[in-house]
Amino acid sequence: MEKKIFSEEIKNVILEKLKGERKVSFLVGAGLSAESGIPTFRGKHGFWTSGSKNYTPQEIGTKRMFDINSNEVWRWFLYRISICNEAKPNLGHIELSKIEQLLPFRFHLISQNVDGLHFEPESLINTVYLIHGDLRFMRCSEECTKQLFKIPQELVDKKRTRETPITFEETELLKCPNCNSETRPHVLWFDELYNEYHYHLDTVLRIAKKTGLLFVIGTSGATNLPQRVVRNTLKRQGIVIDINPNENLFSKKLEKLKNGYIVKATSSDALTELRKIIAQSL
Numbered sequence: 061m062e063k064k065i066f067s068e069e070i071k072n073v074i075l076e077k078l079k080g081e082r083k084v085s086f087l088v089g090a091g092l093s094a095e096s097g098i099p100t101f102r103g104k105h106g107f108w109t110s111g112s113k114n115y116t117p118q119e120i121g122t123k124r125m126f127d128i129n130s131n132e133v134w135r136w137f138l139y140r141i142s143i144c145n146e147a148k149p150n151l152g153h154i155e156l157s158k159i160e161q162l163l164p165f166r167f168h169l170i171s172q173n174v175d176g177l178h179f180e181p182e183s184l185i186n187t188v189y190l191i192h193g194d195l196r197f198m199r200c201s202e203e204c205t206k207q208l209f210k211i212p213q214e215l216v217d218k219k220r221t222r223e224t225p226i227t228f229e230e231t232e233l234l235k236c237p238n239c240n241s242e243t244r245p246h247v248l249w250f251d252e253l254y255n256e257y258h259y260h261l262d263t264v265l266r267i268a269k270k271t272g273l274l275f276v277i278g279t280s281g282a283t284n285l286p287q288r289v290v291r292n293t294l295k296r297q298g299i300v301i302d303i304n305p306n307e308n309l310f311s312k313k314l315e316k317l318k319n320g321y322i323v324k325a326t327s328s329d330a331l332t333e334l335r336k337i338i339a340q341s342l
């Protein structure tokens with residue numbers, strides 16, 4: 061017999077909540093894209109080597125580091141961009157997009173992922189809030205404008221290894237089209253604060269309050285806004301279900317709560333079964 065990912069108890073909780081009218085939201089992290097070959101941040105491939113020193117993403121992905129050595133920070137991001145450019149949506153992304161079709165108006169996706177995989181035709185999500193930015197774009201590091209600029213396609217398409225340097229011509233392509241200063245990747249760095257304009261801070265906190273059923277998928281729970289999203293949903297008696305093959309900060313918190321549930325599974329397995337549960341309930 062096929063092994064079920066969701067226990068009968070959790071399935072019944074989901075079915076009960078689906079009968080209501082509150083939002084059904086998904087908060088996702090790097091684990092969703094792991095099966096597309098994009099390294100997670102806190103997994104063993106997340107580090108970056110510069111010279112003889114190893115940096116964690118928490119060290120290299122900072123405004124502080126950009127101010128000291130913008131070339132090295134761009135090199136790390138261009139390497140990540142080249143990995144994302146090669147990556148294809150996996151079953152988890154595709155199932156999530158099917159779930160959105162099943163739950164029009166109620167579905168909201170809050171994504172920490174900057175890889176662009178929610179925007180491919182087969183995994184397209186319409187109602188998505190990117191709370192950590194979007195690697196398809198850059199913006200002026202001097203903030204002459206808040207405008208986002210597409211990263212020039214020749215930079216995106218170039219295959220890079222961890223050793224690939226940035227050429228002089230590429231540095232020129234990374235200048236702000238408006239004022240000619242350096243650009244920066246359009247992502248939230250570890251030493252920066254969330255805001256509404258670029259990262260939808262207030263909007264997602266509001267969504268969380270209106271959410272009856274929140275699925276937290278493939279995230280370690282180490283960042284601030286996701287923690288606040290979960291807290292807001294729990295405070296309004298919403299149900300939160302953590303889906304992750306590993307223990308994480310959310311699972312540790314949720315296991316102690318009566319409206320918290322934990323499902324130990326990969327995102328693709330869990331979302332496939334969840335899509336079937338939702339489809340049957342309609």
Ligand code: APR
Nearest residue numbers: 089090091094100101102172192278279280281306326327
């Ligand atoms: N399915 C589901 N979850 C998975 C899978 C999978 N196939 N593979 C790994 N995971 C889980 C890991 O167990 C871990 O809990 O994905 C999580 C990845 O955690 P992180 O690397 O910390 O990524 P994330 O939580 O998205 O990081 C949050 O921090 O680095 C910053 O801005 C960056 O958006 C990122 C944020």
